[in-house]
Amino acid sequence: MDSEALRRCSALHPKPPGLTLQYGTAGFRTRAEQLDHVVFRMGLLAALRARAVPATIGLMVTASHNPEEDNGIKLIDPLGEMLHPSWEEYATQLANAEDQELQEVITEICQKAAVNLHKDALVFIGRDTRPSSEKLSQSVIDGILVLGGQYHDYGLVTTPQLHYMVCCQNTQGQYGKATLEGYYGKLSKAFKELIKQSHSSGESQRHLKIDCANGIGALKLSEMKPYFPQEVLIDIYNDGTKGKLNYLCGADFVKVHQKSPVGLDMKPNERCCSFDGDADRIVYYYKDATDHFHLIDGDKIATLISIFLKELLAKVRQNFKMAVVQTAYANGSSTRYLEETLKVPVHCVKTGVKHLHHKAQEFDVGVYFEANGHGTVLFSKAAETKIRQLVKEEKDDEKREAVKVLENMIDLINQTIGDAISDMLVIEAILALKGLTVQQWDAIYTDLPNRLLKVQVADRRVIDTTDAERRAVTPPGLQEKIDALVKKYKLSRAFVRPSGTEDVVRIYAEADTQENADALAHEVSLAVYHLAGGRGAPPQP
Numbered sequence: 001m002d003s004e005a006l007r008r009c010s011a012l013h014p015k016p017p018g019l020t021l022q023y024g025t026a027g028f029r030t031r032a033e034q035l036d037h038v039v040f041r042m043g044l045l046a047a048l049r050a051r052a053v054p055a056t057i058g059l060m061v062t063a064s065h066n067p068e069e070d071n072g073i074k075l076i077d078p079l080g081e082m083l084h085p086s087w088e089e090y091a092t093q094l095a096n097a098e099d100q101e102l103q104e105v106i107t108e109i110c111q112k113a114a115v116n117l118h119k120d121a122l123v124f125i126g127r128d129t130r131p132s133s134e135k136l137s138q139s140v141i142d143g144i145l146v147l148g149g150q151y152h153d154y155g156l157v158t159t160p161q162l163h164y165m166v167c168c169q170n171t172q173g174q175y176g177k178a179t180l181e182g183y184y185g186k187l188s189k190a191f192k193e194l195i196k197q198s199h200s201s202g203e204s205q206r207h208l209k210i211d212c213a214n215g216i217g218a219l220k221l222s223e224m225k226p227y228f229p230q231e232v233l234i235d236i237y238n239d240g241t242k243g244k245l246n247y248l249c250g251a252d253f254v255k256v257h258q259k260s261p262v263g264l265d266m267k268p269n270e271r272c273c274s275f276d277g278d279a280d281r282i283v284y285y286y287k288d289a290t291d292h293f294h295l296i297d298g299d300k301i302a303t304l305i306s307i308f309l310k311e312l313l314a315k316v317r318q319n320f321k322m323a324v325v326q327t328a329y330a331n332g333s334s335t336r337y338l339e340e341t342l343k344v345p346v347h348c349v350k351t352g353v354k355h356l357h358h359k360a361q362e363f364d365v366g367v368y369f370e371a372n373g374h375g376t377v378l379f380s381k382a383a384e385t386k387i388r389q390l391v392k393e394e395k396d397d398e399k400r401e402a403v404k405v406l407e408n409m410i411d412l413i414n415q416t417i418g419d420a421i422s423d424m425l426v427i428e429a430i431l432a433l434k435g436l437t438v439q440q441w442d443a444i445y446t447d448l449p450n451r452l453l454k455v456q457v458a459d460r461r462v463i464d465t466t467d468a469e470r471r472a473v474t475p476p477g478l479q480e481k482i483d484a485l486v487k488k489y490k491l492s493r494a495f496v497r498p499s500g501t502e503d504v505v506r507i508y509a510e511a512d513t514q515e516n517a518d519a520l521a522h523e524v525s526l527a528v529y530h531l532a533g534g535r536g537a538p539p540q541p
Helices: 003-011 036-052 085-096 099-112 133-146 159-170 180-196 216-227 251-257 298-316 332-341 353-360 381-393 397-412 420-434 438-442 478-486 514-531
Strands: 028-031 057-061 070-076 122-127 150-156 207-211 233-237 272-275 282-287 293-296 322-327 346-349 365-369 375-379 450-456 464-466 471-474 493-498 504-510
Touching (some): 003 099, 003 133, 036 099, 070 159, 133 150, 150 216, 159 180, 180 216, 207 420, 216 420, 251 272, 251 282, 272 420, 282 298, 293 438, 298 375, 298 397, 322 332, 353 365, 464 493, 471 478, 493 514, 504 514
Parallel strands (some): 057 122, 122 150, 207 233, 207 272, 322 365
Antiparallel strands (some): 272 282, 282 293, 450 504
16 A cells, blocks of 8 residues: 555545544435545545455445435445445444544554455446536545556446446346446346237326436436337436426425426326436326325335236246335335235335345345335345246246246346336336236225324434334333324324434324324324423424
């Protein structure tokens, strides 16, 4: 390590005094002007991680669904998965080190993680469309180069596309070609094969309006358009030419406000969907004849995919273990439908994609979605190998058709991470193959009315939870109080959990009516305010 070069380069990316940041599920995220030193240091860290593994590592500059003024950065591990937890600690340590301690911290990481600085290091870089992203990715490159690493800059890509590239590179092309053309080609080929097998006629079936949150999704979807079959008519809205990123549009806005985005003109019963700012989340929605807005969130997406895969697996008659993974935020109706009607095991884990992904890996077919629309399907190595083998060897026509559909599904799904483009194509293929309208999909089950609230507290750490965040362990008396409140309402449940990013406690409540869900959420928020050190005025109904 060239200490002098590191000192000189680091001086060009000084750390603002007193700023400390934490590497979380989403990597680092904050105001863009505070990030220069962080992204430079993540360039350093990626050059170390690539040698420790040893494999190609990804670095994505994005703040996803955050406002345009923010930015962020996250590392991608060799198979396109999130950074290993032990390295999240190194990331936090390196980001918060004072300038003069930088060399010392790097040396310490090298010792702890057995990093050989004489090995080669290759890092893939991508960025979203934020005004600050280009300059920040230049700082990333400075960090990689000063530690003697090499890089390949993909420029503007969606977050899932970069995850895909990293996985392709490290599987020596087994997962696909590590280029955008490779990504578009693989997905569109599988999609065309699936659509070919659908017998439903009628143009309206394939017409889709897409709100791209004024983000990178619009750019990449436009590039992919020539790859789509003729029957697919997609109209892109909020494409970034006029509006501001994530402002009054995008998956997060639609999910939270339960209304259509600005800039998308909805007619009754038209199928519409929204991506978030970096295109790793998707939600669907429509307006009925009475102008009533209907949201189809991650829970309903997971249910549609599960119904479809379960039918296929039944036809294939292999002993594959399938399960759905949810968080406590999943609507109670979805859990009930999956367990009782569909008879698919459901597992609940802590909030955060890495927990869902990790649990889903335990099954032959693991479907996971967060209610916010982030999710995917994982197939075990054994299941995938078996399915591809059956495509070649199966004599029975019906079985062979089913395994062929499964094989195309495996190729259409981006198994590295939730991917709005891939998930959209999966949903469109399933709706076509099953001949379902968006209303029929929505009618599979009725969501229980629910309410999300948050309460400001002096210190969010006073709340500790267990049972996948569904029960509070501390402060004393809080869970007993919640249990007593829940007993007052039909079909109700409620839970509280500390935010991962700010001093607030998040509250979720559901019940048989909206009025009851609102009342329960309010009563629980008062309990939190009084027992967990609420700040400011007590919550108002």
